[in-house]
Amino acid sequence: MKKMLFYVLLLSVVSFFSGCDKDTQGDIDLVFKARFDAEPFVALQSYDYYDGTTVLFQRFNFYIANAKLTSEDGDVVDLFEIDFVDFDAFDTDEEIETGYVITTENIPGGKYTQLEIGLGVPPELNLTKESDYVDTHPLGKASHYWSAWGSYIFTMINAKVDMDGDGMHDDAGLLYHAGSDPVYRTVTLPIDVTVAEESPGVINLDVNLSEMLKDGAEYIDPVAFPDTHDISNLETANKIMDNFKNSLSVQN
Amino acid sequence: MKRWFLFLGILTVIAFGCQDDEDVIIEPGGPMVGDLEDIPYEPQPYEVQIPDSFPPMIIPEDNPFTYDGIRLGQHLFYDPILSRDSSLACAGCHFPEAGFTDNRAVSPGIDGIVGTRSSMSLVNIGFENAGLFWDGRVATLEEQALLPIEDPIEMHHLWVDVIEDLKVHPTYPEMFRKAFGIDDRSQITKELAVKAIAQFERIIISGNSKFDKVRYDNDPFVDYSSDELAGFQMFFDEGFGLPDAQCFHCHNAPLFTVEDFFNNGLQNAPDLNSFPDPGRGAVTGSVIDNGKFRPTTLRNITLTAPYMHNGSLQTIEDVIDFYSDDVHYADNLDVNLNAPLGLTEEERDQVIAFLETLVDTSYLDNPLIRNPFKE
Numbered sequence: 001m002k003k004m005l006f007y008v009l010l011l012s013v014v015s016f017f018s019g020c021d022k023d024t025q026g027d028i029d030l031v032f033k034a035r036f037d038a039e040p041f042v043a044l045q046s047y048d049y050y051d052g053t054t055v056l057f058q059r060f061n062f063y064i065a066n067a068k069l070t071s072e073d074g075d076v077v078d079l080f081e082i083d084f085v086d087f088d089a090f091d092t093d094e095e096i097e098t099g100y101v102i103t104t105e106n107i108p109g110g111k112y113t114q115l116e117i118g119l120g121v122p123p124e125l126n127l128t129k130e131s132d133y134v135d136t137h138p139l140g141k142a143s144h145y146w147s148a149w150g151s152y153i154f155t156m157i158n159a160k161v162d163m164d165g166d167g168m169h170d171d172a173g174l175l176y177h178a179g180s181d182p183v184y185r186t187v188t189l190p191i192d193v194t195v196a197e198e199s200p201g202v203i204n205l206d207v208n209l210s211e212m213l214k215d216g217a218e219y220i221d222p223v224a225f226p227d228t229h230d231i232s233n234l235e236t237a238n239k240i241m242d243n244f245k246n247s248l249s250v251q252n
Numbered sequence: 253m254k255r256w257f258l259f260l261g262i263l264t265v266i267a268f269g270c271q272d273d274e275d276v277i278i279e280p281g282g283p284m285v286g287d288l289e290d291i292p293y294e295p296q297p298y299e300v301q302i303p304d305s306f307p308p309m310i311i312p313e314d315n316p317f318t319y320d321g322i323r324l325g326q327h328l329f330y331d332p333i334l335s336r337d338s339s340l341a342c343a344g345c346h347f348p349e350a351g352f353t354d355n356r357a358v359s360p361g362i363d364g365i366v367g368t369r370s371s372m373s374l375v376n377i378g379f380e381n382a383g384l385f386w387d388g389r390v391a392t393l394e395e396q397a398l399l400p401i402e403d404p405i406e407m408h409h410l411w412v413d414v415i416e417d418l419k420v421h422p423t424y425p426e427m428f429r430k431a432f433g434i435d436d437r438s439q440i441t442k443e444l445a446v447k448a449i450a451q452f453e454r455i456i457i458s459g460n461s462k463f464d465k466v467r468y469d470n471d472p473f474v475d476y477s478s479d480e481l482a483g484f485q486m487f488f489d490e491g492f493g494l495p496d497a498q499c500f501h502c503h504n505a506p507l508f509t510v511e512d513f514f515n516n517g518l519q520n521a522p523d524l525n526s527f528p529d530p531g532r533g534a535v536t537g538s539v540i541d542n543g544k545f546r547p548t549t550l551r552n553i554t555l556t557a558p559y560m561h562n563g564s565l566q567t568i569e570d571v572i573d574f575y576s577d578d579v580h581y582a583d584n585l586d587v588n589l590n591a592p593l594g595l596t597e598e599e600r601d602q603v604i605a606f607l608e609t610l611v612d613t614s615y616l617d618n619p620l621i622r623n624p625f626k627e
Contacts, residue, residue, distance in 0.1 A: 173590035
């Protein structure tokens with residue numbers, strides 16, 4: 001009888017723990033936090049910039065795509081096809097503290113070791129246009145589709161520079177709008193996250209906007225290269241997207 | 253008690269017996285329970301014609317299009333019964349021939365009080381889901397239609413009184429029955445009234461302009477003049493050695509608006525807390541949204557003068573001159589407008605020539621859109 005009780009107990013314990021992984025589901029949050037070097041990103045806040053100037057940012061947003069997790073067993077779980085991360089309105093302590101959160105519900109429980117995401121709109125989706133979607137869909141944003149390019153604007157960085165130090169950021173405007181298939185990037189990041197039914201997983205992703213604007217050790221010259229509006233010249237756009245890939249890190 | 257039933261029966265016979273289904277008249281103060289049940293409720297779905305180039309329209313599940321729903325909304329839209337003194341209809345500030353604006357800087361309400369913002373175009377309004385009014389303070393057309401009725405500077409009425417007026421009206425109870433299947437006039441509500449108005453507003457679609465024929469339909473019999481083409485190229489920053497007129501960032505095709513809010517530099521303010529009209533900021537409570545407004549559609553724009561949220565620019569030429577030369581700086585001024593556009597006189601005329609190709613009032617061919625009281 002004691003032996004039987006032992007096996008029943010053992011079976012229960014095994015069932016319980018295996019249930020936590022394969023048979024249970026939980027949510028996962030991708031939490032994006034932006035900064036400008038050591039300072040948190042705040043819309044319309046002034047930051048030290050190129051050659052003694054200061055810059056303030058009006059828009060900083062980007063598409064992310066085809067997010068996938070890889071479990072420690074090598075299983076791949078798709079999170080979402082496309083989403084939009086938007087820091088344009090980040091100007092309160094609460095927003096900065098919380099970050100921009102994208103939640104995917106009901107993914108298999110377990111331990112995950114790798115996150116893969118696309119930066120921008122992947123070619124198969126970039127074939128579509130904003131009028132294919134209602135304006136509440138991430139790809140339905142008319143403000144982020146450029147018909148002359150036949151492309152979405154993957155990252156939008158709109159900023160103003162105070163070149164003469166008078167406190168007015170009216171001397172130069174930065175319009176770094178990277179788009180078109182050649183500038184799409186993917187990034188794979190190591191993670192250590194466990195998802196369980198009562199304990200959603202959280203992946204904190206840090207993006208350093210300052211790094212995105214670099215050309216080597218210096219910033220991209222805001223006077224010589226103030227925008228990325230020429231589809232025939234993707235040099236600056238490619239630079240920004242390469243920087244984007246390198247400026248993204250996991251903070252767990 | 254028996255006498256009361258007899259009286260009720262006679263009254264019912266008087267009320268219904270001598271009328272055909274198309275012309276039911278119920279006397280004020282008459283019986284209510286089930287008094288509309290004899291009127292057929294046979295809703296016919298209305299298939300809205302959306303241009304191929306347009307995005308899908310979100311149609312609320314609880315408010316699908318029906319001919320009778322749209323017809324009721326059309327009548328309510330054009331009927332001054334919604335205002336306290338029955339002098340002002342929705343159409344009083346939204347003339348169909350003026351792109352559903354009223355060609356005034358700001359509109360007077362029934363008490364002669366003028367507002368601070370210009371009447372907005374309703375053309376293609378059914379495709380906009382990022383917030384209605386200039387400041388985006390409501391999410392849906394159903395919510396939007398609730399507000400002007402009780403606004404003291406607009407219709408200055410009370411919904412409870414509007415509904416009482418509709419209940420005793422000679423034709424509206426029947427129209428509500430046909431639109432929504434109510435059993436009796438006591439079931440007429442403001443929620444049903446605004447659903448009908450929203451159905452009507454969603455069918456105001458303009459997508460058959462010269463621009464559409466050239467750009468989307470590839471109509472071999474329609475082509476742009478050289479000026480229109482140059483204006484198009486500057487509008488969309490297509491290059492070709494022409495300057496960027498910076499238009500499409502806020503007014504992108506096919507709707508010629510976008511789902512966002514902008515400070516376009518119209519208001520001169522020493523800091524972000526000093527805009528005369530804070531616009532979007534008053535809704536979000538965020539200082540960086542002060543001075544921002546929703547970009548109105550540019551479809552039919554040459555019919556809708558005067559311009560801007562406060563109607564302060566009288567002509568389309570004034571608008572182009574403003575964006576070229578007179579934009580006021582603020583930290584949240586849209587970056588695309590940070591520097592003067594520097595358009596020449598010829599280039600300004602070319603942009604206007606392009607804007608004129610966005611005119612299309614063919615929606616007025618639809619009898620469900622025209623004023624039914626003028627038919």
